Amino acid sequence: MQINTEELEFLVGNHDILCEMPQISVLPMFSDKIVAFLGALSRELLNDKRSKKFVDVISYAYWIRKASIEKNRDKHIDRKCRIGRGVAFHVAPSNVPVNFAVSMTSSMLAGNITLIRVSNKKFEQVDIICDAMNKLLEDEFNYLAGYICVIRYDHSDIITQELSDICDVRIVWGGNRTIREIRKAVLPPRAIEMTFADRHSIAVIDSDYYLLQDADEVAKGFYTDTYYTDQNACSSPRLVVWTGNKVEEARKLFWSKLGELAVKDYDMKPIQAVDKYTSFCTLGMGHKGMKLVSDDNYVVRIEVDNLYPELMEYKNSGGYFFEYYAGELDDIVPVLTKQCQTVSVLGIDKKDIRDIVYKYGVRGVDRIVLLGQTMGLEFIWDGYKMIENMSRFVYIGEYE
Amino acid sequence: MIDDFYKYNPYELDRSDKNQLLTNELVELTEFHNNRCPEYANFLEAVNYKKNSVNSVEDIPFFPVRLFKEYDLLSVKREDIFKVMTSSGTTGQSVSKIYVDKETAMIQQKVMIRILSDYWGKKRLPMIIVDTPAVLKDRQMFTARGAAILGLQVAAREMVYVLNDDMSLNNEKLDAFFEKYPDQPFIIFGFTFMVWKHFYQELKRNNHKYDMNKAWLMTGGGWKKLEADAVSREKFKNDINEICGIKHFIDHYGMVEQTGCIYAECEYGHLHASIFSDVIIRDFKDFSVCSHGRQGIIQVVSALPHSYPGHSLLTEDEGIVLGEDDCPCGRKGKYVKIIGRMQNAELRGCSDTYADKYRRT
Numbered sequence: 001m002q003i004n005t006e007e008l009e010f011l012v013g014n015h016d017i018l019c020e021m022p023q024i025s026v027l028p029m030f031s032d033k034i035v036a037f038l039g040a041l042s043r044e045l046l047n048d049k050r051s052k053k054f055v056d057v058i059s060y061a062y063w064i065r066k067a068s069i070e071k072n073r074d075k076h077i078d079r080k081c082r083i084g085r086g087v088a089f090h091v092a093p094s095n096v097p098v099n100f101a102v103s104m105t106s107s108m109l110a111g112n113i114t115l116i117r118v119s120n121k122k123f124e125q126v127d128i129i130c131d132a133m134n135k136l137l138e139d140e141f142n143y144l145a146g147y148i149c150v151i152r153y154d155h156s157d158i159i160t161q162e163l164s165d166i167c168d169v170r171i172v173w174g175g176n177r178t179i180r181e182i183r184k185a186v187l188p189p190r191a192i193e194m195t196f197a198d199r200h201s202i203a204v205i206d207s208d209y210y211l212l213q214d215a216d217e218v219a220k221g222f223y224t225d226t227y228y229t230d231q232n233a234c235s236s237p238r239l240v241v242w243t244g245n246k247v248e249e250a251r252k253l254f255w256s257k258l259g260e261l262a263v264k265d266y267d268m269k270p271i272q273a274v275d276k277y278t279s280f281c282t283l284g285m286g287h288k289g290m291k292l293v294s295d296d297n298y299v300v301r302i303e304v305d306n307l308y309p310e311l312m313e314y315k316n317s318g319g320y321f322f323e324y325y326a327g328e329l330d331d332i333v334p335v336l337t338k339q340c341q342t343v344s345v346l347g348i349d350k351k352d353i354r355d356i357v358y359k360y361g362v363r364g365v366d367r368i369v370l371l372g373q374t375m376g377l378e379f380i381w382d383g384y385k386m387i388e389n390m391s392r393f394v395y396i397g398e399y400e
Numbered sequence: 401m402i403d404d405f406y407k408y409n410p411y412e413l414d415r416s417d418k419n420q421l422l423t424n425e426l427v428e429l430t431e432f433h434n435n436r437c438p439e440y441a442n443f444l445e446a447v448n449y450k451k452n453s454v455n456s457v458e459d460i461p462f463f464p465v466r467l468f469k470e471y472d473l474l475s476v477k478r479e480d481i482f483k484v485m486t487s488s489g490t491t492g493q494s495v496s497k498i499y500v501d502k503e504t505a506m507i508q509q510k511v512m513i514r515i516l517s518d519y520w521g522k523k524r525l526p527m528i529i530v531d532t533p534a535v536l537k538d539r540q541m542f543t544a545r546g547a548a549i550l551g552l553q554v555a556a557r558e559m560v561y562v563l564n565d566d567m568s569l570n571n572e573k574l575d576a577f578f579e580k581y582p583d584q585p586f587i588i589f590g591f592t593f594m595v596w597k598h599f600y601q602e603l604k605r606n607n608h609k610y611d612m613n614k615a616w617l618m619t620g621g622g623w624k625k626l627e628a629d630a631v632s633r634e635k636f637k638n639d640i641n642e643i644c645g646i647k648h649f650i651d652h653y654g655m656v657e658q659t660g661c662i663y664a665e666c667e668y669g670h671l672h673a674s675i676f677s678d679v680i681i682r683d684f685k686d687f688s689v690c691s692h693g694r695q696g697i698i699q700v701v702s703a704l705p706h707s708y709p710g711h712s713l714l715t716e717d718e719g720i721v722l723g724e725d726d727c728p729c730g731r732k733g734k735y736v737k738i739i740g741r742m743q744n745a746e747l748r749g750c751s752d753t754y755a756d757k758y759r760r761t
Contacts, residue, residue, distance in 0.1 A: 095746075095747065095748050096748065229748045230745075230747040230748045232747045232748055233748070263685075268684070268685075269684075269742075269743065269745040270684035270696075270697055270718065270742050271716065271742040271743060271744060271745050272684075272745050273684040273685070273687070273697070274464065274466075274684075274697060274714060274716055274742070275745075277464055277687070277714065278464040278466050278467065280446070281443055281446065281447075281463065281464050281467060282467065282470065283446070284442055284443055284445070284446025284447070285439045285440075285442045285443050285446070285467070285471065286439075286442065287442075288442070288445070290446060291446070291448060292446065292447065292448070295686070296685055296686035297684060297685055297686055297687060298685065317747055318745070318747065
């Protein structure tokens with residue numbers, strides 16, 4: 001296997017390991033070796049003093065600790081029939097530092113040989129995780145050294161093609177433009193692809209229920225859902241739908257609590273104020289039935305009097321919310337489009353939302369979670385069961 | 401009526417008189433565009449504009465300047481468009497399109513002359529343009545550089561472009577200029593970094609001696625590029641004075657969306673708002689008006705735009721109002737300092753961002 005790797009920077013692994021990848025044996029799903037490696041990685045990360053600054057590194061470390069992985073393993077009841085597909089080539093997103101490791105975790109648990117391209121943007125979180133992996137792979141887990149490379153390279157169609165040529169699974173994290181670029185590189189006939197495109201999400205809150213909760217705690221959870229990632233993650237709610245009888249009272253409290261947090265903790269840049277105002281004006285120039293109801297630029301709220309699919313094309317980030325009062329839960333159907341990923345709920349039964357998805361056969365909604373938990377790490381994402389999708393089912397007439 | 405403004409000198413009115421004159425005109429313009437530009441009318445509705453609640457210039461809704469990139473905004477019939485001005489856009493970027501009819505073009509020229517004559521007198525002067533004539537090639541679609549040059553044309557006796565298409569200095573043209581106009585006032589105009597790089601540095605390198613004692617060096621286009629090369633405004637002036645002998649410097653701030661209303665620099669280094677326009681600095685946190693001396697987002701208002709709704713714009717620049725009615729140069733009205741273009745925000749998250757889509761130069 002010949003790959004021109006002069007332009008590659010290796011954060012984990014090296015040129016020889018990369019070239020050998022197509023020849024390495026795949027592993028069974030949830031192999032003990034990998035579970036042990038992830039457990040050790042978790043310990044390394046939690047012991048690294050640098051990790052303390054990074055909530056994302058810490059949550060990742062907890063997510064991959066042995067007990068947590070074993071709990072997830074037990075949910076994969078058909079794992080005995082499953083084995084890795086081969087080389088999994090991941091293209092990680094540029095602005096979510098720890099995402100590469102999350103993608104890698106599913107890939108390794110599926111039994112694959114894992115090759116990850118991380119963003120050229122430097123993040124300390126990436127260094128911390130790669131340092132820990134290197135330490136383990138050089139020593140105790142040397143026998144896994146052939147299974148992983150983490151690389152960087154400047155956008156290059158040629159390199160992307162060379163790496164795609166050796167892969168059996170390609171995993172491309174969004175935005176849509178990246179996916180379009182990467183897809184110029186054709187895949188081998190048997191290879192499969194998983195793409196994580198631009199999505200948006202919404203929240204549904206029952207006003208009566210909300211007023212019985214601790215408003216500060218709810219605000220903290222919603223802040224994590226939104227501002228913590230500049231309200232720019234796929235799972236960040238862009239629209240808040242209210243139901244129930246005390247909507248006015250609930251809204252007032254909810255937004256004022258959130259506003260306090262945003263003013264205190266969110267480092268808004270002046271251009272974001274202009275961006276948000278521009279988005280609002282763009283919407284206003286083409287549509288009736290909306291009004292700006294916010295007091296400042298930290299929490300920009302646009303009240304709309306009806307929901308329609310294109311509304312979400314006018315979304316923005318950094319504290320920009322559409323708000324709608326739904327007489328019936330079914331009113332949300334128009335925004336459950338292909339682009340809609342997560343519906344987070346407070347005081348609404350998750351199953352009621354799923355029932356709507358089934359009743360109307362909408363194309364969107366892959367995930368329904370409680371408000372405040374949209375950022376949770378999961379092995380099921382964007383409608384994929386990640387580990388299953390990256391593995392191969394060896395069928396002997398039985399499912400377990 | 402814009403004619404009301406012509407009764408005054410451009411820097412004659414103090415705060416309250418100017419506010420009254422400008423507010424009346426802007427309210428009328430808002431109504432005018434409201435009735436003629438449907439997209440703008442929708443905008444006014446969305447921001448809940450009420451004509452009767454306007455008491456001062458600050459109460460006129462501000463329209464995001466970026467929207468001229470996304471919409472064709474006209475308040476006159478398309479067939480009445482005399483020229484389309486565009487912002488400087490590099491390939492692949494969306495550009496602002498400003499639709500100008502004969503009336504607006506005429507007002508722009510008239511105001512430009514009034515403002516400039518307050519600086520160097522009513523006489524039309526010969527002008528050296530530090531640019532290539534190619535910048536104006538396509539008359540229908542010109543850039544900010546081209547627009548600035550064309551705006552000045554009315555104030556020039558003759559314009560001589562002293563750069564070749566490859567940005568090298570054309571010494572023959574310079575020689576001819578100084579032969580034709582010896583020992584008299586003249587203007588040199590160019591964008592700041594071009595004057596520095598293609599004019600000053602070339603003259604310094606060639607050791608060419610011209611008598612520029614009576615020149616007015618007028619610049620535009622901002623300072624970010626030069627500041628990145630550690631050339632401050634002071635260094636710019638000092639070094640150019642040393643090599644070229646130039647004593648009069650007029651920097652200016654202006655934009656294609658409000659051509660004609662420039663903010664020109666006085667001998668104290670302040671950029672002045674004329675009676676035809678004004679600057680309001682807004683706090684990014686809530687768009688409230690910043691007190692003098694505080695940095696914020698620049699809103700510009702102008703009495704000039706009739707064919708397009710550009711009379712009150714929220715820019716993407718930051719600046720500071722340094723004072724009002726009390727500049728030692730004697731000009732009334734606000735005087736400002738321009739900080740420059742706001743920085744793009746580096747957002748987290750996996751989606752393409754809105755800011756990304758409209759990534760600016």
